[in-house]
Amino acid sequence: MKKTMYEKIWDSHLVVDVEGQAPLIYVDRHLMHEVTSPQAFEGLKLSGRKVRNPHSILATMDHCVPTKNRDLPIADPIAKKQIEVMADNCRENGLNLYDMKNPNNGVIHVVVPEHGFVHPGMVVVCGDSHTATHGAFGALAFGIGTSEVEHVMATQTLPQKKSKTMLVQVNGTLSKYSSAKDIALAIIGKIGTAGGTGYVIEYAGTAINDLTMEGRMTLCNMAIEAGARAGLVAPDAKTYEYLKGREFAPKGDDWERALAYWQSLPSDEGAEFDAIITLEAADIAPQVSWGTSPEQVIGVDACVPAPESFDNEGKRKACESALAYMGLTANTKITDIAIDLVFIGSCTNGRIEDFRIAAEVAKGTKVAPGVTAIAVPGSYHVKQQAEQEGLDKIFIEAGWEWRDPGCSMCLAMNGDELSKGQRSASTSNRNFEGRQGKGGRTHLVSPAMAAAAASAGHFVDIRKL
Amino acid sequence: MQPYTKHESIAALMNRSNVDTDQIIPKQFLKKVERSGFGIHLFHDWRFNDDGSDNAEFELNKPAFKDAKILVAGDNFGCGSSREHAPWAIADYGFNTIISTSYADIFYNNCFKNGILAIYVEQPQLDALMAEIAANEGVKFTVDLANRTVTTPGGNGFTFDIDPFRQGNLLSGLDDIGLTLKHVDKIDQYEAQHKLTYPWLWA
Numbered sequence: 053m054k055k056t057m058y059e060k061i062w063d064s065h066l067v068v069d070v071e072g073q074a075p076l077i078y079v080d081r082h083l084m085h086e087v088t089s090p091q092a093f094e095g096l097k098l099s100g101r102k103v104r105n106p107h108s109i110l111a112t113m114d115h116c117v118p119t120k121n122r123d124l125p126i127a128d129p130i131a132k133k134q135i136e137v138m139a140d141n142c143r144e145n146g147l148n149l150y151d152m153k154n155p156n157n158g159v160i161h162v163v164v165p166e167h168g169f170v171h172p173g174m175v176v177v178c179g180d181s182h183t184a185t186h187g188a189f190g191a192l193a194f195g196i197g198t199s200e201v202e203h204v205m206a207t208q209t210l211p212q213k214k215s216k217t218m219l220v221q222v223n224g225t226l227s228k229y230s231s232a233k234d235i236a237l238a239i240i241g242k243i244g245t246a247g248g249t250g251y252v253i254e255y256a257g258t259a260i261n262d263l264t265m266e267g268r269m270t271l272c273n274m275a276i277e278a279g280a281r282a283g284l285v286a287p288d289a290k291t292y293e294y295l296k297g298r299e300f301a302p303k304g305d306d307w308e309r310a311l312a313y314w315q316s317l318p319s320d321e322g323a324e325f326d327a328i329i330t331l332e333a334a335d336i337a338p339q340v341s342w343g344t345s346p347e348q349v350i351g352v353d354a355c356v357p358a359p360e361s362f363d364n365e366g367k368r369k370a371c372e373s374a375l376a377y378m379g380l381t382a383n384t385k386i387t388d389i390a391i392d393l394v395f396i397g398s399c400t401n402g403r404i405e406d407f408r409i410a411a412e413v414a415k416g417t418k419v420a421p422g423v424t425a426i427a428v429p430g431s432y433h434v435k436q437q438a439e440q441e442g443l444d445k446i447f448i449e450a451g452w453e454w455r456d457p458g459c460s461m462c463l464a465m466n467g468d469e470l471s472k473g474q475r476s477a478s479t480s481n482r483n484f485e486g487r488q489g490k491g492g493r494t495h496l497v498s499p500a501m502a503a504a505a506a507s508a509g510h511f512v513d514i515r516k517l
Numbered sequence: 518m519q520p521y522t523k524h525e526s527i528a529a530l531m532n533r534s535n536v537d538t539d540q541i542i543p544k545q546f547l548k549k550v551e552r553s554g555f556g557i558h559l560f561h562d563w564r565f566n567d568d569g570s571d572n573a574e575f576e577l578n579k580p581a582f583k584d585a586k587i588l589v590a591g592d593n594f595g596c597g598s599s600r601e602h603a604p605w606a607i608a609d610y611g612f613n614t615i616i617s618t619s620y621a622d623i624f625y626n627n628c629f630k631n632g633i634l635a636i637y638v639e640q641p642q643l644d645a646l647m648a649e650i651a652a653n654e655g656v657k658f659t660v661d662l663a664n665r666t667v668t669t670p671g672g673n674g675f676t677f678d679i680d681p682f683r684q685g686n687l688l689s690g691l692d693d694i695g696l697t698l699k700h701v702d703k704i705d706q707y708e709a710q711h712k713l714t715y716p717w718l719w720a
């Protein structure tokens with residue numbers, strides 16, 4: 053039978069499949085951060101259980117770590133406690149932790165690929181919905197809840213329901229002004245935030261093949277915003293090239309064996325998907341979200357939609373309340389929306405490629421008066437690489453802040469946040485009410501669009517720069 | 518986990534779509550390292566005014582919905598972040614049942630791990646339930662998980678589908694890990710093979 057990549061990975065990870073019970077699948081890699089793990093360790097300890105395979109786990113601290121003055125003690129006592137508890141839990145259980153001071157520290161989904169910890173064909177979980185990022189390597193990677201974190205620690209398996217499969221085919225070539233982020237947003241704009249519910253998405257087509265590994269990570273990262281369980285891109289020469297030589301990548305003879313396995317993974321020609329969506333890359337303009345859900349997104353050359361333009365009651369209501377929260381009037385040109393803050397970073401767009409593109413746009417410009425612009429590398433390695441290339445200087449000269457790595461303004465848990473009514477251009481993944489601070493207004497964009505908005509003080513169509 | 522028993526309770530109405538977990542439990546409350554005590558923060562940003570007083574406009578603050586155990590909500594409930602703090606907050610606040618047309622996957626899973634029954638209904642059924650609550654705030658529905666039924670005084674009762682495995686676990690209050698560990702020999706076998714096939718993952 054012809055199989056999709058998802059089905060191949062699923063089948064090879066089935067441990068128990070008995071009538072009347074959810075199938076149990078094996079977990080190869082388990083990623084951790086400080087926010088969703090403490091209660092799992094608590095549960096494990098209370099039940100007298102142990103971590104089954106400590107070597108399958110890689111942990112970092114990212115959500116509530118400060119992105120400046122790292123050498124000072126953390127001011128927020130609760131964040132401090134969470135960090136301490138994480139360190140204790142990892143020490144007691146013999147887990148590999150890249151703590152705040154470690155040169156490998158950074159946002160979990162940026163750090164993990166840097167070390168080659170995830171390979172094609174693996175099942176990867178983390179108590180974090182953006183685990184989908186690692187689908188870029190052709191791994192089945194998805195977010196789980198804290199009870200499941202405990203379950204995986206204790207058993208190395210997870211009861212799972214098999215998902216349906218969706219093929220998202222992006223044909224043709226992307227304009228040089230659009231990026232993986234714009235593809236991700238355009239897909240969500242098309243299918244909606246519930247469009248992928250119950251599915252694992254496989255992204256394919258020339259525009260996807262053309263993406264760098266960083267771009268594929270950006271794309272898969274936002275599979276969750278389309279409601280999907282996970283996103284996948286078939287591994288290819290770029291994937292192998294990226295992995296080769298990294299710390300946890302197979303070495304020597306193992307490399308050849310691994311490669312043979314990886315090459316068997318792509319979906320068979322003619323394998324059937326439960327749903328197929330097609331987009332033309334050339335049609336994807338740089339995207340800007342205008343509302344409070346990632347599906348409320350539109351091309352930069354368009355206007356904020358009016359509630360009447362939606363054909364269903366739910367969407368009309370959602371548009372009305374989004375406009376009220378965002379302080380926007382229908383039919384305003386996107387390029388007329390002024391912003392207060394620009395954030396480049398997060399596990400969506402906090403990789404070296406993102407800072408290169410943004411720096412190219414920021415070079416020789418100045419941040420507009422009244423605007424704050426912060427660049428937060430996804431990891432210390434990204435930071436170091438950027439500094440070697442002199443990107444930090446470009447940002448600093450343009451009036452940006454150049455920070456230490458962390459989730460920062462992506463979810464504003466560490467004190468980096470918008471105040472009420474402030475408006476951001478953000479390269480992160482969620483524009484929910486209050487996500488970047490209570491009353492804060494978030495517009496999701498690509499790094500190039502964010503950098504252009506910083507110097508203009510409002511959104512600009514980068515195709516016209 | 519408490520076994521889920523048949524009960525008659527007030528059904529609260531939340532006629533909104535895409536209620537995300539950032540709203541259910543805003544991130545400023547995620548820094549705790551315990552599982553309990555999240556109920557007081559449920560829907561914090563909607564529920565309270567800036568000065569900390571109750572926001573009278575917010576539906577769950579209606580006196581008629583006090584002590585509700587059933588939450589009837591619009592579609593795609595629980596979307597967004599995977600935080601299990603969302604079902605912890607919902608359960609700690611006092612809800613043990615949610616009725617909606619759709620849920621985000623991770624949220625749905627998390628509900629069952631925390632003793633919350635999440636019931637799927639079709640849109641017309643949901644509209645009827647919502648109308649019944651709107652017309653009679655404080656109305657009580659009866660949920661019988663063993664027989665998979667919801668009954669309402671207004672005659673909008675229905676039978677729902679549920680995975681028998683989830684149903685069994687909720688009814689017995691059984692912990693998932695204990696269930697899985699019954700298969701520990703299978704896991705050992707799988708792992709032994711895994712070491713042979715992918716030795717580099719065990720180096």
Ligand code: SF4
Binds near residue numbers: 180182400462481
């Ligand atoms: S950067 Fe944002 S989305 Fe990514 S892990 Fe951190 S908080 Fe989550």
